[in-house]
Amino acid sequence: MDVAVLVSAAAGRGRARALGDTVLRELRSAGLTPTVLAATTGAEAETRARAAVAGGAAAVVAVGGDGTAHAALQAVTGTGTPLGLVAAGTGNDLALALGVPAEPTAAVRALAGDLRAGEARSLDAGRVGDRWWATVLCCGFDSAVTDRANRLRWPRGRRRYDLAVLLELARLRPNEITLVMDGEVRTVPATMVAVGNTAWYGGGLEICPGADPADGLFDVTVVGPLTRLELIQARPRLADGTHVESPSVSVFRAARVELSGPGVTTWADGEPVAPLPVVAECVPGALTVVGARRADGASRA
Numbered sequence: 213m214d215v216a217v218l219v220s221a222a223a224g225r226g227r228a229r230a231l232g233d234t235v236l237r238e239l240r241s242a243g244l245t246p247t248v249l250a251a252t253t254g255a256e257a258e259t260r261a262r263a264a265v266a267g268g269a270a271a272v273v274a275v276g277g278d279g280t281a282h283a284a285l286q287a288v289t290g291t292g293t294p295l296g297l298v299a300a301g302t303g304n305d306l307a308l309a310l311g312v313p314a315e316p317t318a319a320v321r322a323l324a325g326d327l328r329a330g331e332a333r334s335l336d337a338g339r340v341g342d343r344w345w346a347t348v349l350c351c352g353f354d355s356a357v358t359d360r361a362n363r364l365r366w367p368r369g370r371r372r373y374d375l376a377v378l379l380e381l382a383r384l385r386p387n388e389i390t391l392v393m394d395g396e397v398r399t400v401p402a403t404m405v406a407v408g409n410t411a412w413y414g415g416g417l418e419i420c421p422g423a424d425p426a427d428g429l430f431d432v433t434v435v436g437p438l439t440r441l442e443l444i445q446a447r448p449r450l451a452d453g454t455h456v457e458s459p460s461v462s463v464f465r466a467a468r469v470e471l472s473g474p475g476v477t478t479w480a481d482g483e484p485v486a487p488l489p490v491v492a493e494c495v496p497g498a499l500t501v502v503g504a505r506r507a508d509g510a511s512r513a
């Protein structure tokens with residue numbers, strides 16, 4: 213059985229590259245025939261993965277973080293070809309939501325076992341235009357921070373993100389966002405809006421705690437106007453999803469979410485998707501995964 217493998221050299225500050233040989237060895241010893249797809253950018257990875265799927269690969273295995281999975285998603289979603297994950301990024305929110313074993317050897321064994329047994333899980337996927345995503349599409353404060361962090365050349369790693377948070381806090385103000393959720397229109401001042409297929413984003417923040425990637429619906433978390441202090445105080449509550457109890461936070465469920473507002477870019481799976489306005493559609497069963505141990509609403513499992 214031929215399996216295409218994406219190894220993102222940059223992911224996890226070199227962790228994915230360091231794991232490449234181990235992953236290939238484990239795949240071979242499970243009786244599979246892996247081929248590493250040579251790619252140095254996300255766009256190249258998408259092109260190679262699409263060709264591998266068209267060529268009949270039994271699965272695409274993404275060794276990296278959410279950005280690597282996002283590249284693989286563009287090739288597999290809607291095709292029935294399964295995605296396997298080996299978590300090796302700084303953010304592994306999709307692997308977390310699906311219960312993929314954190315230990316790489318165990319992750320490879322789990323996905324190889326499913327492939328050999330012909331077992332896979334069907335999950336919903338988010339779509340904006342022709343872009344697929346699997347975790348959370350966000351806009352507002354959080355996407356401005358990600359945008360800013362990507363423009364900063366210094367410092368490296370987590371501290372770049374922390375600096376971006378400080379810079380964006382300094383210019384914090386809510387935007388008027390219009391949401392149309394399954395036809396119902398609301399215009400609200402929002403600090404941020406998160407459209408969740410799964411619960412986590414940003415490397416383990418449970419922004420949409422009730423999101424179930426197998427229910428055909430998004431969970432939409434809308435955070436209303438917050439002061440700087442309130443936003444800082446809300447951050448730890450994101451780690452366990454208790455922010456949704458705050459009176460400033462509203463949660464909705466919908467299969468189709470239109471978002472419009474001024475000068476805001478949406479991000480999903482840690483990657484830029486499109487500037488507003490966008491229409492996000494939840495496409496039931498569009499994504500097939502192997503090696504997942506949980507796919508029915510992570511926080512309830």
Ligand SMILES: Nc1ncnc2c1ncn2[C@@H]1O[C@H](COP(=O)(O)OP(=O)(O)OP(=O)(O)O)[C@@H](O)[C@H]1O
Pocket residue numbers: 218219220221222223224225250251252253254255257276277278279280281283300301302303304482483
């Ligand atoms: N096969 C590949 N080769 C090179 N780059 C890739 C490949 N696949 C994806 N990428 C790109 O590498 C970047 C980092 O990948 P990823 O998000 O998986 O790792 P990460 O450690 O979580 O990174 P970050 O925290 O910077 O998002 C993404 O922007 C992605 O598009």
